[in-house]
Amino acid sequence: MKGMPVCILAVFACSCGSGPEDPSGEVDAAQEMRDFVVGLSSYAKQQVPGFIVVPQNGNELLTADLEPDGPPMQAYMSAIDGQGREDLFFGWAGDDEETPASEKEWVLGFLDLAESHGIEVMVTDYCRTPWKVDSSYSWSAAHGFVSFAADRRDLDDIPPYPAEPWQVNADPVSDLAGAQNFLYLINDQGFESADEFVVTLDETGYDMFVIDLFCCGGQLGPEQVAELATKPGGGSRIVLCYMSIGEAEDYRWYWNPSWETNPPSWLGPENPDWPGNYLVEYWDPGWQGIIYGSPDSYLDRIVAAGFDGVYLDKIDSFEEY
Secondary structure (H helix, E strand, O other): OOOOOHHHHHHHHHHHHOOEOOOOOEEEEHHHHHHHHHHHHHHHHHHHHEEEEEEEHHHHEOOOOOOOOOOOOOHHHHOOOOOEEEOOOOOOOOOOHHHHHHHHHHHHHHHHHHHHHOOOOEEEEEEOOOHHHHHHHHHHOOOEEEEEEEEEOOOOOOOOOOOOOOOOOOOOOOOOHHHHOOOOOOOOOOOOOOHHHHHHHOOOOEEEEEEEEOOOOOOOOOOHHHOEEOOOOOOOOEEEEEEEEOOOEOOOOOOOOOHHHOOOEEEEEOOOOOOEEEEEHHHHHHHHHHOOOOOOOOHHHHHHOOOEEEEEEOHHHHOOO
């Protein structure tokens, strides 16, 4: 299914009906994603009390009608600890470009709602011009959000500006509410080894990391994650693990090469913007079993490595259905 045109993607998105249905006969894609996150969160917190769950984007799931002023979805809100959001102030239409006011205000309606319910908001803007970086941090802080200004959308480096993390501090950080800043770095192409990756990040003063479980051809172990969990001054910090649950990635350990010609029923077309990423029917037990529920599942590997929580990507895949 690689290279499938966008027009076919649209047909796929409209025609999938193998999952749970609402009274109209169509998949209730938004609720299925909520249920997926709630199930994953419950499972993780049973294993590790206090385990942090943060969905990125898909903020519409916070309300019943997917509108900022809609009725809050209490069960979903109770299952998550944070709400991640990209492109809030910069990056919506292009990197280093300010997000249009109408889009910004619409998203802010959801994020302010999240904060009012005790859900900490994590913003990732894509900008590199110093005044835009400064604005990104200060505008997020004005809303009570913790943020990161990424100079590259590949998320493969530690931005050179500012020289120190925003509001750097030596205080121990044990929960999202205590974090003043974070580093989002999930692409290891700039590092020659996992040890180099760990040492480089560990020397920074960030309160929180969002990183990948896999690095430089291997999987990070408990000792490496534990090293990252302490700031240079000795204070604790949070280490979250990135995990995509709305798309399958052909560079992950679970990928079967036979899927190229004989894909499982839940595997959909390739994302035209991100080669190697494939839409999934995320409500399907086959896909959910890859994500959590057994010792070799994605979430269980993350828990075993000692991460404090997960940063869930492609939550907004429900929009494709």
